[in-house]
Amino acid sequence: MGGCVPQELTEKLDPHRLAMRGTNTAQPRCVALQGTVGKAAHCGIYPQRPSVCREVQPSWEFGAISPQCDKARLAHGLPLLTPQDWPDPSPADVPSIPQDT
Ligand code: SF4
Structure with a gap:
């Protein structure tokens, strides 16, 4: 379902797993998140978002x-x-x- 997550928006966690850039930090903010949380925010790659986000x-x-x-x-x-x-x-x-x- 959907497309593939753009590779340049991901980072390698280990040899088998990727994460969205910006999410593996103490104060995570996904690189694909657009706008201001609490006001108007959305996923900038919604049709291509990863399976964990779809769940x-x-x-x-x-x-x-x-x-x-x-x-x-x-x-x-x-x-x-x-x-x-x-x-x-x-x-x-x-x-x-x-x-x-
Ligand atoms: S839904 Fe989109 S903005 Fe939110 S974490 Fe997933 S890829 Fe990032």
Whole structure:
């Protein structure tokens, strides 16, 4: 799925693992992160982001807490997301239940 992470944005951790540049520090900031955390920030390589990034879900977007999301938000002094932060699905997004005829 998606594309490959641009190699120039990675660094070697050991012979078998890579990390995004900027993430292996005491105060990590991924080199691909654009903008200001808490105001307007986004992944600059979203379609090409690594698999570890794809696995992190925002808390409650899909009905469950995400410990990694909560930890990151707390580290930046941001409030935790709640179910109320997400819109109710529109009727078009809700699958219909087949009716017996
Ligand atoms: S989602 Fe994007 S900005 Fe965030 S850590 Fe992954 S590559 Fe970096």
